[in-house]
Amino acid sequence: MDKLYWQSLDHYKDLKEQSNPDKVKPEPEFSIEGLDESEIKGKSSRRDFLKMLGFSVSAVALVSSCQMPVRKAIPLLNQPSDLIPGVPNFYASTFYDGNDYCSILVKTRESRPIKIEGNDLSKITKGGTNARTQASVLNLYDDARLKNPRLGKVDSDWETIDRDVLNKLQDARESGKKVVLLTPTIISPSTRQLINEFISEYPNISWIQRDTINYSAMRKANELNFGQRIIPNYHFDKADTIVSFNADFLGNWLLPVAFTKQFSTKRKLTDQNKELNRLYQFESNLSLTGSNADYRFTIKPSEESAVLLNLYNEIARATGANTFLAPVTTIDVSKAANDLIASKGKSIVVSGTNNLNIQLIVNAINHLLGNYGKTIDTTKPIHLNQADEADMQQLVKDMNAGKISGLLVYNTNPAYDEADTESFVNGLGKVAFKVSFAETLDETAELCDFVCTTHNFLETWDDAQPIEGSFSFTQPTIRPIFNTRQFQDNLIKWMGLDMDYASYMEQHWKSMLSQHEEVMGNFTDNWNKLKHDGVFQHEEDDSAQATFTEQALKATEPLAEGIELALYEKISMGTGKYANNPWLLEMPDPITTATWDNYVCVPIDLAEEKSLKYEDVVLVNGAFELPVIVQPGQASGTVSIALGYGRISAGMAGNGVGKNAYPLLHTKNGFTNNTGTVVTIEKVAGKTYELAATQIHHNMEDRPIVRETTLEKFKENPISGNEQHIIDEKNNVTLYSKVDYDGIHWGMTIDLTSCTGCANCVIACQAENNVPVIGKDQVRKRRIMHWMRIDRYYSADPENPEVHHMPVMCQHCDNAPCENVCPVAATNHSDEGLNQMAYNRCIGTRYCINNCPYKVRRFNWYEFANNNKFDYNMNSELGKLVLNPDVIVRQRGVVEKCSLCVQRLQSKKLEAKRENRALVDGEVQTACSQSCPTNAIHFGNLKDENSVVVQDNKSDRMYHLLEQLHTLPSTSYLTKVRNKES
């Protein structure tokens, strides 16, 4: 024992006692009465146990579940004056990819582009867009984009590339070896000038334009008729009768957005206007345009010239012009001829076939009808699709003959979409140096020695002149994400100039505008305005229409034996340039409703003959296998396959989707054509392929869903076709008092007469509302997440049906069946008439999905974001940048649906509130209504008596979908009126 130190004897005693272990401890100061043994002994009691349990459970819960990963957001040190977090900026720009053109506004949030809108100031596209334009913003955030320039197969840097390419170019120049610059049609005046300057710097370089889809026969025909190799401008808004042969001008032909806008202006019925234009479509496959035709005829490609010549002769006989010998056909063109004659000077005849004879006949008919100078304008031609495929054919020959020592390929992919890729690729092997200017490592770039990785169009400066005198501008909306360089900057660099393309372009415009300084005034102001507006219309006095020189007309083609093939572009995929865009891949085709694949459209009689069913697999030409869709409206004796599929080097989403049909292009007399190839179709016994179609039943079952009538009946009685509405209104009685809204009751109207079913709205909605892409397999399971869909029904003759397109989204019922059944009130009604979803409240019973008669509700079957099983844009750090920060990304297990773009409504309301004013009608637009190229969708306040939606609702054509259920939707439809004889 240690020594004890004591102060006094008492103290010694105390210390002694304390140190004695046997000594019983004295009583504590407080009473221990009522405490039990264990508590006195200091063991944990039940109370303590519960306390500890409670503490440890909550601690574990806190530690394990409540800690969220920390993600740092660093604020800007110097806030740019025009960048306010949460407030979007819009920049005017232009979408042009060598094929499609659209003037656009780019919505950026916190400096990143998230949405494309149409530019209202454009005289061409007038604020419309198409699905491909809408989806183009996603290409910016494509993981398949190259991040650096490439030398051979590896990433490199620009110094090396510049040095090496410059060496090669200079060597070639000195030795006078031929180098070719291959581009798509360039519509940018500045770029054209730059290329010309580049060529004068390198005289050994020749420039060839090539188009994926060729329009050269049209240009050739106009050269023969007018002495100018042009495509004239068409004004469908001035035409009362339109006759189209295989020209899908509402979908893909030339300027589909512009033409859809124009076409739809003649598809508006109001109290004042009771006239419609009339569209005749002669075609092999059922195209979007064909599905909107008032009269549609199915013809084989080989019959086209004969039918056209017969049409010409009918009109010639009536107008006293020369007739030509025409083969007899089974197609009766007299009705079309009569209509055309009746609307002389107010009609258009077009053909989408790249055949000189056909285009000459078309021109002759338009001439007979006096359409030139009225509906067709040769003074302001369209500058798209300038290429002559003869140039490309010559290039391939030269390459194979070893005459080409260098090839510069910009933004075109002949190793994929050339009819004869094999000889192109062989020839390319004989070219000494190959430079590709590409955004992604496409099939052609893969074969090149240098890849000068280019910007996305949202990162570039450019201008465009799609139509003579109409200019538009492209401006960067984000700083280049990767180590890329604009195509034009390469040329400038290699020319040895010390400037960038932006200033080059500015200089070019300065010199252009300086010629008109007295009219235009100060350049800097003008230039800023041009960049702000994004468009510029050069109003010049109309020069005289070109004079027409008649040509001999003939129907050349002998009737082919066998099954004729009509290749076509899908509304979603187009030429296949964006084959890695998951939005487009998953967009249901407006006609077949199939996503993710291409397939062989087989007419009903051929299907019966070969005993083919939906999803059977056939061997096409012995070359590749594709599934079959037995397509109503497919011309007998023909089959159709969509181009743009079967990419092998598009990117993760697009590789190996479908089969490449470009090798089936038909080349004859120097013209490459989508039609004319004769193919064999062999059923692969016992093999089927499950297509990912979003609709499997195509018949309306006599239900009053799409209500329609003919113009004749409509004129007699505007209620025609909508008689059911009166009955339903009468029957709709209720015990409950009607809900009344003060101030705002949001409503939407959809005019089925205008709507062409182009599905632009579907993609616009997807982009706006962060709708996930779920992949082929989930679409097969009928789980597509689109908030908006286009229902498509067929009626009448299955061989050549009438087609009904109907956009359906949440109807925002005032008496909503879904709201009633949600046990947790996660879906409820706002005081502005919105049927709203509280995602955080939803527990996913899916009762609302069942009880929705419109079936517009979507369930998050899986975690669609950040899930490797759904490896699309929402699973990529880059791809996620496209997400709209105003819209939540929905969790697994919750139900979602159209919100009428509530984030847009709120922001416009706030804007009006801040300015202390009422909302103006039309100010608030949903994503679908804003970019609709036909203005078929109207949105506004049903409490505002002057609003467009209220006017629409007063129309005799107005009805609600399934109105007999008394769901009282806020969305209404206007009947479809066909300009057809009853």
Place this chain on the structure above:
Amino acid sequence: MYNTRVRGILIQGNKTYSDVSRDIIRPMDDKTPLWWWITAFLATGALFWGMWGFYNTISTGIGEWGLNNNVAWGWAIINFVWWIGIGHAGTAFSIFLLILRQKWRTSINRAAEAMTIFAVMAAGLFPLIHMGRIWDGFFIFPYWNTRGPLWDNFNSPLFWDVVAISTYFMASFVFWYIGMIPDFATIRERTTSAIKKKVYGILSFGWIGNAKGWLRFETAALLLGGMAAPLVVSVHSIVSMDFSVSVIPGWHTTIFPPYFVVGAIFSGFGMVLTLMIVMRKIYKFKDYVTDGHLDAIARILTFISLIMGTAYTTELFMAWYSGNEYELFTFMKNRVTGDYKFAFWTMITCNAIIPQLFWFKSIRKNITIVFIISLFINLGMWFERYVIVVTSLSKDFLPATWATYEPTITEIAVFSGTIGLFVLGVLAFFRFVPTIAISEVKGVLKETTTLKSFNDE
């Protein structure tokens, strides 16, 4: 009062009180038989498979099921309604027959009630698992919260469901348990095992069998029965409202509440029949569960089957008579003919036609055939729920949205898991609980036996 001469003898074999105790408790004291282990093994296997199904669904998503944008309910709801229906019989059986003072129920009610408990437990799993966000499932309870006025939607049948089923389960459980108290005490008294004595002592709540105890026991049973009787009607009426409150053709029908209640009793009695035949066979309870009992159930089933047939016909008639094209399509073109005619006609055959064979006495007396028919009833009632849930959803108003539905392996696993759970529950019941209410059987012994000693008293 019960008249033996009129109604026949309830318990055969001239049992004495001690015979009854011995007979009924014997299986619990015996060594666990082989068949028990085999069945338990299989059921556990099914349960584990079901747990995989649960795990897969909860960890991955409802996407693991075959549902789609149009058919958002499938096997989960079909099986939920099917189990709830089966869970109907026990309470219906004991309570209605108790209130009606049908003494023959005593041999069967215990097993029927046990079946109810396990069936409702199996059923209750489906509303849980079919939620997209099961971790937020507590939102469905109206608890005070910090989210302002946000409260449950008292208009929603799913909310009614939660209330109805939990009430039903609790009432059934209490009723079942209270009935077992005297029997637990009997086991406590008889057993030689110290553990069992302790366990059953606790379970019996200190029952000593005095007169006051019996008096209160009887009163409690009758009161609980009286309170639970409306629940038998309410629970399946409310389940039916999940469908009838909606707008979907084939669901939106006023006939549903009575039709569902009758259907539930039908399927419950079917299951009781199946289980009783098994039980009396393996435990040699033929003296307690007599042929007369089976005959009585068969007669009841004949009658209910007729009601079912009437209900089916009424639905078809109303579809035609209403002139509603959507209804007409669902019933005539989708069910009677069309893609789902197999399911529809299976339902009709199993529920409305096959039980009519019970009109023949020779069939009622042939226990094998009765057993097979009882299985057909279980099958037919499953198909009834399939027809209601799937056909109505797959082809509703807009033909563009029509879609088909097929279950996936996960859904099948979940269903088999609930079967495993049910079977395990029943096995545990067979093993650890007197399967026949000893005290109640003793209560009717005097009135029904021909044993001299009783008659002499």
